[in-house]
Amino acid sequence: ALPTLAVVGATGAVGSVLCELLSSRKNVWGEVRLIASARSAGRRVLVRGEELVVRELSAEAFDGVDVAVFDVPDDVSATWVPVATERGAVAVDNSAAFRMDPDVPLVVPEVNPERIRDRPKGIVANPNCTTLAMIVTVGALHREYGLRELIISSYQAASGAGQAGIDALHDQLAKVSGDRTIGTRAGDVRQAVGDELGPFPAPLALNVVPWAGSLRDHGWSSEELKLRNESRKILGLPDLKVSATCVRVPVVTGHSVAVHAVFGAEVDADDAAEIIKQAPGVVLVDDPAEGEFPTPADAAGTDPTWAGRLRRALDDPRALDVFVVGDNLRKGAALNTVQIAEQVAAELSTA
Numbered sequence: 001a002l003p004t005l006a007v008v009g010a011t012g013a014v015g016s017v018l019c020e021l022l023s024s025r026k027n028v029w030g031e032v033r034l035i036a037s038a039r040s041a042g043r044r045v046l047v048r049g050e051e052l053v054v055r056e057l058s059a060e061a062f063d064g065v066d067v068a069v070f071d072v073p074d075d076v077s078a079t080w081v082p083v084a085t086e087r088g089a090v091a092v093d094n095s096a097a098f099r100m101d102p103d104v105p106l107v108v109p110e111v112n113p114e115r116i117r118d119r120p121k122g123i124v125a126n127p128n129c130t131t132l133a134m135i136v137t138v139g140a141l142h143r144e145y146g147l148r149e150l151i152i153s154s155y156q157a158a159s160g161a162g163q164a165g166i167d168a169l170h171d172q173l174a175k176v177s178g179d180r181t182i183g184t185r186a187g188d189v190r191q192a193v194g195d196e197l198g199p200f201p202a203p204l205a206l207n208v209v210p211w212a213g214s215l216r217d218h219g220w221s222s223e224e225l226k227l228r229n230e231s232r233k234i235l236g237l238p239d240l241k242v243s244a245t246c247v248r249v250p251v252v253t254g255h256s257v258a259v260h261a262v263f264g265a266e267v268d269a270d271d272a273a274e275i276i277k278q279a280p281g282v283v284l285v286d287d288p289a290e291g292e293f294p295t296p297a298d299a300a301g302t303d304p305t306w307a308g309r310l311r312r313a314l315d316d317p318r319a320l321d322v323f324v325v326g327d328n329l330r331k332g333a334a335l336n337t338v339q340i341a342e343q344v345a346a347e348l349s350t351a
């Protein structure tokens with residue numbers, strides 16, 4: 001029989017994309033069970049052409065489940081992932097709760113698929129969406145040149161902060177539209193937006209906000225540390241130097257990252273372009289003379305990550321600069337989770 005899949009957090013921003021993906025990808029699942037908090041239980045969601053009723057999260061909901069994917073906040077995963085694995089499911093978790101646990105593999109199927117089977121706790125973790133936007137490209141270049149250092153700036157979409165982020169951006173845009181004087185004087189955007197900042201620490205409409213996540217030691221944000229720690233773990237480079245600045249931009253979907261990558265060997269831009277073209281899961285769009293480069297508006301709703309503006313650094317023959325974009329809800333979250341879950345399903349079917 002085909003394995004049973006549980007989707008925990010089925011009604012959230014990522015969970016909804018995951019349900020869409022289950023409807024459009026080759027089907028490898030028997031029963032699909034949708035699970036969410038009490039607030040969303042009872043809702044009906046269309047999956048694979050069939051209307052499913054969302055069940056409330058409980059231990060019994062995992063009975064008979066082979067693979068459980070979690071798209072819920074860290075504390076919910078921390079509590080409920082072990083419940084699912086105790087009941088025999090393999091958990092694929094998209095929260096940060098287990099990503100840095102040495103007994104939990106952190107997997108990007110295009111970069112380190114071999115780690116999926118190495119899961120002593122029955123848990124496979126899915127990286128953060130910003131890491132995923134860049135790591136497919138960076139991983140391909142690393143295999144060829146040996147990565148030494150990353151200096152990166154992100155341009156993160158509002159949906160990275162969930163439905164509340166999307167709603168806040170739209171509400172703020174409605175408030176600032178129409179008046180063409182807004183954005184010309186200090187404080188006028190803040191005044192128009194008022195207190196409705198949503199999950200962001202400053203207005204996002206007509207603005208950029210150099211902050212994502214929560215405050216950690218020495219002024220770093222949790223999001224910046226995730227980029228550092230997760231890149232190190234996925235690439236198996238515990239000493240990789242990483243400096244990240246994470247910035248929120250008024251985009252609904254699609255995280256972008258400007259990457260300066262320093263390698264152990266001299267690089268060639270044409271060779272690097274060829275490596276990216278051959279790499280699975282990334283598409284190179286790079287013809288600035290024709291105005292062609294990746295943008296979040298073009299990447300939203302698509303499966304691959306996108307790379308462009310590829311250049312060898314002028315002052316370091318071992319360094320490349322490249323701009324990468326990925327749909328943060330698809331490859332950044334739901335799609336990567338589904339890819340991992342499908343590999344586990346294939347493994348269970350042949351066991």
Ligand code: 2RA
Pocket residue numbers: 128129130156157159160161212213223
């Ligand atoms: C963000 N990376 O964009 C986070 C979401 N996991 O806020």
